[in-house]
Amino acid sequence: MGRAPTPTRPLVERNRRSHDGGRCRVRESTRLVHTACPMNCWDGCAWLVEVAGGQVRAVSGVPDHEITRGFLCPKAQYYLERHRSPRRLRTPLRRSGSGWREISWDAALDELAGRIGKARQETGSESILSYTDAGSLGLLKGLDRRFWNLFGPITVPAGSLCWSAGLAAQEADFGANLAHDPTDHANSRFLLIWGRNPLDTNVHLWPFVQKAQEGGARVVVIDPVATRTAAQADLHLAPRPGSDLALALAMGQAVIEAGMVSEDFLGARVRGFEDYRRLCDGYPPERAEALTGLRATVIRELAQEYARRAPAAILLGYGLQRHPAGGATVRAIDALAAITGNIGVPGGGVAYATGFVTSSFADLGGRPAPHRGVPRAKLGPMLRELDDPRISVGIVARANPAAQLPRTAAAMEALLSIDFLAVVDFELTDTAELADLVLPASTSFEGEDVYACAWHNYLTYGEQAVEPAPGCRSDLEIYAGLADRLGLGDGFGSRRSPRDWIEEALRPLAAWGLGPDSLRGRSARHPAAPLVPWQDGRFLTASGKMELIGPGYSPLPDCPADTRFPFRLITPQHRLSIHSQFYDRVQTALGQQPEGAPVVLVNDRVARQLALRPGAGISVVSPWGRLACRIKPMRGLNPEALVIYSGGRVGQSCANILTPDRLTDIGLGAAYYDCPCRLEAEDVAAARPPLPGDATP
Ligand code: SF4
Structure with missing residues (x-):
């Protein structure tokens, strides 16, 4: 610990002067460090961190970043306050009776490595659970995967609490997850914001929506909740929760019925139209009225306006895919865009998420081990039932499953059933409160990393702003320490610096002149990322065509009607x-x-x-x-x-x-x-x- 910060090229180095009792005095030197927001948010903001006297003084948005535009949401300030908070953990804690005892890092890592090694020897490596999520982002955070691939196979959560139904849906339809560039929305004549609330959870999208609106685009929001975004729309429709699939299919039926299908696009680039038509035929707007609570005339008008005002973009959120038919819902919306000719055209598309930048990095994870996967959402009830082997050691990092997993009671029971639980975090979260060992994590100000997000195609090289707080360590240091203790140091690369890993990860981007040096002090849009995906009509599906949703899906409400729970x-x-x-x-x-x-x-x-x-x-x-x-x-x-x-x-x-x-x-x-x-x-x-x-x- 106590590593010196990587020398940074200050964007601004200045001596500030202030008036003090009639005399001018020179204040300490201030430098600005370029990094990115590490929070799991759509926006992936580029940050300027003001550092003076070895301390972070302020955080602001990079003014000339095309997406960040110099403003941040309030959570950036909260992140800084937590970084400086006296409540932040600064030494490893070992449970002792009903309280905690401070211990050294050596003692903490010795015990954790010993527990892991013993579990592998006595009950097999699958008796170890590694639970990570997106609580703190950065390319280097993913190196725990390399450690477990070397050590494994272990038990890991599969799927996501957040967005994986939508990802799987778009992968089935298009062959990959790509979204229109936010700047492309200016080409839209109609924006359908479906289950997304950018004014609250994707604030940097809003200026692009406003620009489209000022250019004459009509903005319609579909959301059961009267959000702040809905209040700014030209029309807000609030269907019954869970009825989005019925609505999407009924809109498809209305478009087909009105003869507004784009035959050119369908003929050349789509597979499965007849099956899709049959699926829609079962749900005319009159039937969808009973399912959605929206009048059939409203559904029909919405569908036909969407088709008529092409190019029209649909901006999807996560809420509509948090249902048993979540994947089918996104697929039905993709199909609606396809039949109206809104795929592969400027101003069109169904923007959900993009993995373009992250998939262009070299994979640092090493050879994958055949880990035992447990569906993340079912971890609570399933963990207690797992045997052969049962979980005896758990490590949680960048996550708070006690609070985040559904069915809290089952999740808590499952976490408490683990013989030895270690948690890496900034403070005593609900999960850390259940742990036997808590390891204090360093913040993003305290290390270098590379950041990308799922909404736009910029990547940012985050420079180290300050030294790690005494007693805090990065995830990379923690896993390198475990690797050394378990004899895996060479395979893991525990002597390699963060900079070494970043150089390796960014090597595939060298062809575009992108690397740690060229990115220092700035963000860059990946030059190969498309502004408009699928413009060439070639999809990454097995057929090379866009695949439409077919029969076998029920758009009926997810829960059977139960008068006890209305x-x-x-x-x-x-x-x-x-x-x-x-x-x-x-x-x-x-x-x-x-x-x-x-x-x-x-x-x-x-x-x-x-x-x-x-x-x-x-x-x-x-x-x-x-x-x-x-x-x-x-x-x-x-x-x-x-x-x-x-x-x-x-x-x-x-x-x-x-x-x-x-x-x-x-x-x-x-x-x-x-x-x-x-x-x-x-x-x-x-x-x-x-x-x-x-x-x-
Ligand atoms: S808008 Fe999102 S990315 Fe930007 S500062 Fe806030 S949390 Fe971070």
């Missing part, structure tokens, strides 16, 4: 938090105590009908748990939807006590939103949303 719970992110980080800010913004009950958003008419007063206490009950909440009415929210922002603390505000451990149809995603629930209070014995025929209060 609402559906949605758990989106709030703009002030990211996953389980910074949720105290959400609580404060919503007028709650940080450790208090969360807010549940209820349609305002429903709230009036049920005599639910704003701020009143109520329980949200699902088949999997119960959570005490405070009522907050929301105008425009679908009447069957309840909303609790995700990321709360276990036992206080964590909505996952209510969510199911179901999987999506493809991609091993988490069907969080397949969550029937009800409201319970003494004076709300039979709370239900209004039904057709009810009097309007």
Whole structure:
């Protein structure tokens, strides 16, 4: 530890002067360091870090970055505050009775390596669980995979809590995950923002939407929640949660029925149109009306306007694929874009996520070991049932599964059933509180790395701004330390510096003049990344054509109608938090105590009908748990939807006590939103949303 920061070329080196008692004095030298946001956010912002006296003083957005444009969301400041916080962990902690004992890094790594080695010897390497996620991004963070590939096979989570159904869907349709460049939206005459809330969770997309709007594009938002984005749209439609597949197929049927299909595109570039047509035929808008709650005329008009105003872009979020039919939903939306000729044209497309930049890096993971995969969303119930071998040692890094996994009760039980659990993190999260050993992580200011995101095609070389806080280490240092202790140091490359790894990872980009030196102090758009994917009509599917969704999918609501649970719970992110980080800010913004009950958003008419007063206490009950909440009415929210922002603390505000451990149809995603629930209070014995025929209060 105590490595000196990599020498940086300051973008600005200045001596600041201030007036002090009539005399001018020179303040300490300030330098600006170029790096990127390490949080798992769409935007992938480029950061300027102001450093003085060996400390980070401020963070701001790079002004001339085409996407970042000099502004950041509030979470950048929260990240800096946590970096400086006295609550940040600064020494390894070993559980001791009901408390913690500070121990040295050598003692911590000796014990962890010993536990890992012993588990492999006594019960086999698959008795070790490595659980990582995207809580902290950076190319070097992925080197734990190299360690486990050398050591393995072990047990790892498969799939994603976040987005994998949508990824699998677009891979099935196009052969890869590519999205239109944000600058291309200026070419659109119609923007359909479907289940995405850029004003809260993708703020740097919004200027591109505004530019399209100013150029005459019509903006329509489909979202059961009346988001801030919906408030800015020309039209907001709030279908029943989980009915997006029915809506997409009905729109397809309306386009076909109106003879608005793009025959040129279909003939040359698409496979499976007849099967897709048969699927749509089963769901005309009149039938979809009953499923979505939207009038058939509205569905028909929307579909035909979308087809008529080509080029039209669809911008997808994650929410609509957090259902058992999540993959099919994205596939049906892709097909809608295809039949209207909106694939491979400027201003068109279905923008979900892009993996162009990350897939252009050299893979540092080494030869893959045949790890035992457990679907991530089912980890709670499955971990306890795993035997041959059962899990005896667990290591969690960049993740907080106790709070993030669905069905919290099962997840907690599973984590507690592990004989020895180690957690790498900045502070005592809900998962760290369950651990036997906690290892304090360094922040992104304290090391160099390379950053890319899933929305745009820029990559940033992040320079080290300051020395690591004494007592904190990077993931790379931790795994190198384990490798040395387990005799894997040479294979892992534990003597290699971060810079060595970065050079190797970026080697394939040398053809475009991109490497650590050329990227120093700046970000660069990957020159080969397409502005408009699939423009040449050649897809990366086995057939070389775009594949349309066929029969075998049911657009019916995910949960069977159950009068005991008449609402559906949605758990989106709030703009002030990211996953389980910074949720105290959400609580404060919503007028709650940080450790208090969360807010549940209820349609305002429903709230009036049920005599639910704003701020009143109520329980949200699902088949999997119960959570005490405070009522907050929301105008425009679908009447069957309840909303609790995700990321709360276990036992206080964590909505996952209510969510199911179901999987999506493809991609091993988490069907969080397949969550029937009800409201319970003494004076709300039979709370239900209004039904057709009810009097309007
Ligand atoms: S959280 Fe997102 S919007 Fe905020 S600074 Fe990071 S990348 Fe930018």
